[in-house]
Amino acid sequence: MHRNNIIAIPPLQSIMVSMMNTTYRIPSSLLTFDTNAKTVKGQSLGFMTGILYMAPHTISGVNLCSMAAIAECDKACLYTAGRGAFSTIQSARLNKAIFFNQNPVEFMKLIALDIGRLLVKAKKAVLTPLVRLNGTTDIRWEIIPVEVDVKLAKKLGVAPGVYRNIMALFPEVQFYDYTKIANRKDIPSNYDLTFSS
Numbered sequence: 688m689h690r691n692n693i694i695a696i697p698p699l700q701s702i703m704v705s706m707m708n709t710t711y712r713i714p715s716s717l718l719t720f721d722t723n724a725k726t727v728k729g730q731s732l733g734f735m736t737g738i739l740y741m742a743p744h745t746i747s748g749v750n751l752c753s754m755a756a757i758a759e760c761d762k763a764c765l766y767t768a769g770r771g772a773f774s775t776i777q778s779a780r781l782n783k784a785i786f787f788n789q790n791p792v793e794f795m796k797l798i799a800l801d802i803g804r805l806l807v808k809a810k811k812a813v814l815t816p817l818v819r820l821n822g823t824t825d826i827r828w829e830i831i832p833v834e835v836d837v838k839l840a841k842k843l844g845v846a847p848g849v850y851r852n853i854m855a856l857f858p859e860v861q862f863y864d865y866t867k868i869a870n871r872k873d874i875p876s877n878y879d880l881t882f883s884s
């Protein structure tokens with residue numbers, strides 16, 4: 688109700704709850720592919736990196752960066768920098784985050800499919816594939832299982848079943864991330880995690 692032309696702004700908590708109930712649309716892909724060159728031991732190597740950018744911290748109604756408030760990084764977050772400053776990109780990132788929060792099983796299937804696409808593209812371009820899932824979040828991907836049904840298994844050329852995490856599904860792929868969560872443990876050997884305070 689409006690009184691004296693003053694608009695009542697709902698408390699932040701109710702905005703978050705309404706976000707959690709917001710329906711999402713399933714995007715055609717989740718990863719952004721970025722091609723770049725890195726110099727390793729004096730040798731120039733080409734990489735194709737699949738990066739996942741989602742709305743960080745509590746923007747989606749669920750905290751996807753558990754240490755952000757303590758680290759005080761939420762305001763200076765990458766999310767507001769560069770391409771993320773455009774609202775269409777922000778809403779796409781928000782949609783992905785809501786998809787992840789509400790339907791992690793289907794979300795992880797799409798991530799797996801996207802990594803499969805990355806491998807094909809990188810092979811064609813003679814580039815080394817890399818995957819970075821916390822482009823603008825700080826999620827413990829190592830504890831999120833991936834359900835691979837028969838259809839997905841056929842597409843990826845793997846056995847169907849429930850994989851411990853996405854790294855176990857793609858043991859030949861190098862994953863990497865930066866994190867502010869110091870106590871992450873049981874990190875897979877193909878997941879290179881750098882702690883950034």
Ligand code: SF4
Nearest residue numbers: 752760761764823824
């Ligand atoms: S943890 Fe990283 S992604 Fe999350 S708010 Fe801080 S800087 Fe942004």
